[in-house]
Amino acid sequence: MRPVLVGIVTALVLSAAIFLGSRGLHNFDSALAPYAIASVFLAFGIAYRYTVWISSPGARRLFRKGWGAALSWQNLRRTPTALPRMIATYLGFQKFLGARSRARWAAHQLIFWGCLLAAAITFPLTWGWFTFTANTGAGPQYTMNIWGFPVVGFNALSVLGWLLFHGLDIAAVLVIAGATYFLIRRMRDREASTGQRFGYDLVPLLALIIISVTGLLLTFSSVALHGGGYEFLAVLHMAAVVLTLLYLPFGKFFHIAQRPAAVGMQLFKYTEHGEIRRCRNCGEPIDTTAYVDNLRATMRDLKLDFDAMAEVCPRCKRLRRGQAYRTTVKPGF
């Protein structure tokens, strides 16, 4: 029940923000209504799924500790740059992906920045938060308004104007390049294809490519075909986007909402106290004391009564078991 309530509240808050930001729907573009409605459902879905996720013992504890570490005044004073640095390296430039594979890092960066650019343009547009107005009917001098307040004036024929009006085309090119790499990898590479599932692994890539290609075709239609087929393409593009937004909280895309937990985990692990817990048996460092204590509490929540084992390093666990087998099960093999 709680996840549903959190979802409904989030959806209502977004609806209110759309209403206020579009000046009482005055700036709301009704042609884009399906996108805006889908984003309200998306808000519900993300909040619902997120609440379900953090209700499991492991995630719940890490969620609390992570936010505690992120908002801790002591941490901020001790390492003021830790949080912004981690946000940039983990969430923005995804350095950890480079440690997995450079090619995958590059492809993922293309998708990431492409999607971010597209989201930064389309969500405010469909919510009626961004509007473009011109004093003369046909331009070329335009003013960009946010929430009805004029922010920047530009010439539609200038480079800035071109970039502003073709931002989504640029995003589509980035996403197509990245997603195509991953799609080919999923078909050819056995590391990727081992245990892959169509709905979980392939549908997200296909969705990104379909959205981007239909989006580019809209531009192609208006530039080269004098709008030929535009309405059909617009419906196709809209259907692809709406279905993807609705799918987002329940499949692979949910990692977008989960990944920031890496920052919380890292902050909690390495900046909170810094004291290291060592293996009870051999003295090798295991993890930070705060983290091991947190894990033991999680294990007790889950009724995994062997939580004391968390204070023994993996190798000593194996040696203990092997030596016990050799002593009591098959003596002296």
Place this chain on the structure above:
Amino acid sequence: MMGRTIVIDPGRCIGCQACVSACRECDSHRGKSMIHLDYLDQGASVASSPTVCMHCEDPVAPCAQVCPAEAILVTPDGVVHDADKSRCIGCGNCVSACPMGVPKIDLEAKLQFKCNLCYDRTSYGLAPMCATVCPTGSIFYGTLEELRTERPGVEVASTFDFDGSIISTGVAMVVPRGRPVDEPLPGGAGEHARVTGSPQPAGHLEPSADNVLGDPL
């Protein structure tokens, strides 16, 4: 235990490292060995013992249960998979929670690695890499009936006792004939392990016993 599974007999292990080398060839984690080979009494005995993921059944996969990112999938066939690359945040909960000492973690890549029973092979009916190359049958793959065809009368056990907590696993171990079958194997929880020098014999081999790779960022 699972129907078709790995059965380990440490008594047959000669510590040759063939399983470690073969594991590196597995397509799902190329270049990294997920199998652990421990020398139990180095310097005094040649006893060694291979450890693969035991694919815990009850309680089901403690590693997956403590995972805060829902990254470890357990498929209906009982296989506990390695971490989903898009989800794993590299926290190391699974590494410390696993009572068997199986998962490895690459802190730089923020990614866990563990034996997935060579899912790329076993899901097509092939034996895992380690079992395929083991020259002494210390790592056997098949059903209990197939094992008994090769080794008549052999007994196996697939429960472990960790200081009173019983864990039953999908992977089994050979036990001597005559030992009560339902008696759990010792998990070694109360023991004080004798630490036996370097994890691997001196030489150029990459230490497979290091569960933590890389420095934290």
